[in-house]
Amino acid sequence: MNTTVETILNHRSIRKFKSEKLTKDQIHTIVKAAQQASTSSHVMAYTIIGITDENLKAELSAVSGQPYVKDNGHLFVFCGDLNRIYQQASIEEQSQMQESMESTEQFIVTTIDAALAAQNASVAAESMGLGICFLGSLRNDITRVSNLLKLPEHVIPLFGLAVGYPDQDPEIKPRLPLEVVYQENEYATDKQHALIRDFDNQLTSYYQNRSSNTRTDTWTEQMIRKYSHPIRMDVTPFMKDKKFNKR
C-alpha cells in the first residue's frame, strides 16, 4: 500500500485541535491542491473563503454549535459560485444565461465541483500531518452564514472545513461493508439487510469500546431517528433566493 492510500485509509475526523495556526504556505498548498481537482467543463464553480477574523469565527461557531469551528489551525468555507462567471457577461448575455444557471443540473455541477476540491484539500492536509473536519453544521443557519460572508446572488455556502494540528487521537470509524456500497452492473438489494445487521453489531461494539463518548447505538437506529426529524428545511428557499436550483 502506498503512502497516499495509507493517508486516505487512516482518515478520521478531528474535533479538537492544538492552538497553532497554519502558515500561509500550508494554506496555499491546501488551496492549490483543492484547485487541481477535476471540474465540470472547467467551470471551477466554487470560492473558498478562509476565516482569519476571530469574531467571525465565533459567529460561525455559534451557527454550528461546535467549538472546533472556532478553535482550529485554519477554517475554510467552501461556497458554490456561479457569480464569477455571471459577472464576466454583459447584461444581455446574463439574461440568456439565467435559465441554465438556475437549473438543478447546474446546482449539481456547482455542489460536486466544490466537494471534489474540498476532498483534495482534506487529503493534502492530512498528508501534511494535519487533521480535518467537514462542517455541514454551517447549514444550520445558512442565511446567517451567507450574510456574515457577504455572499451575493449565485454564491452559496455549502460547508466548512476545519484544519489544524490534532489534539486528540480518535479511532477510525467503521464504514458499511464494501459489498453493501459497491455493486456490479446493477443496483441489487438482496443480502443488504443481513450485511447491514452485521454492521449494526460492529458499530454497537465500536461505540461501546471507543476511547470517548461511549454509547449504545446502531447505524440503522441512528439513521431512522435522523431522517424522522427534518432539519434545515430553509435551505430550499435560500437556494432559490440565491438563484440556484430554481427550475
Place this chain on the structure above:
Amino acid sequence: MNTTVETILNHRSIRKFKSEKLTKDQIHTIVKAAQQASTSSHVMAYTIIGITDENLKAELSAVSGQPYVKDNGHLFVFCGDLNRIYQQASIEEQSQMQESMESTEQFIVTTIDAALAAQNASVAAESMGLGICFLGSLRNDITRVSNLLKLPEHVIPLFGLAVGYPDQDPEIKPRLPLEVVYQENEYATDKQHALIRDFDNQLTSYYQNRSSNTRTDTWTEQMIRKYSHPIRMDVTPFMKDKKFNKR
C-alpha cells in the same frame, strides 16, 4: 512537497486508456479509499456501481458520447443513495422520513457524500499509477442511465469515473489564479476582472500550444457560451421522480 500533494497537483484527466483491466485488488483498494472519505452524520449516502458488462458499457458510452466510457480499465458509476436507509425502516417510519429525505438539504448531503468518496477514489487511483476521468456526461440522459442500472426510488446516478492505465500524456490544464478562488473573511469581487483577463490570456496560450486539439479560446468566452445554452433540464423532474429535491 510530499508525494500525496505531488500526486494531487499532477492531476490531469485521462481520456485514452490502455486495454488492460484493473485487478479485483485494485478495484477494492479504490472503493475502500472512497468509503473512508468524510460522510455527513455517517449516512454514507451513496452506492458505487462497477460496470463489467461490455454491452452495458457500450450503452453508457452512447449516452455520454465519449469512447473512454467504454474503453478503460474500469468504469465506476457513483449514485446518490438514500434507498438503503429507507429500506431499513418500517412502513410507518418510512412515511415519517419522507419530508426529510425529499428536502434540498438531503439532496445536498447525498451529492456531497458521493463526490467526496469519488475524489478519494480518484486520488487513490492516481497514486497507484492509474489515470482517471470524471463523467458528468452520464447525465446527458439520466433516465436512461437510471434504467440501465435498475436504480429504484431514492437512488440517483450522479456521474461516472473512468479509471485505467493512461495511453496519453496530456499537459496539466491551468486553473484560475489562487487569488480569484481563495479569499479571506468575505466574498470580494475587486481585482477579479483583471485577474481573470490574465487567466484568459494564459488559457489562450495553453490551447494554442498543447500537444493535441489546439484551438483559440478564452475561459470567459467558453463559460458564457456554455451557460447561454441550457442543457440537461430533464435532470430537474428526474430528481423529483426519484424522491429527491422535492421540497
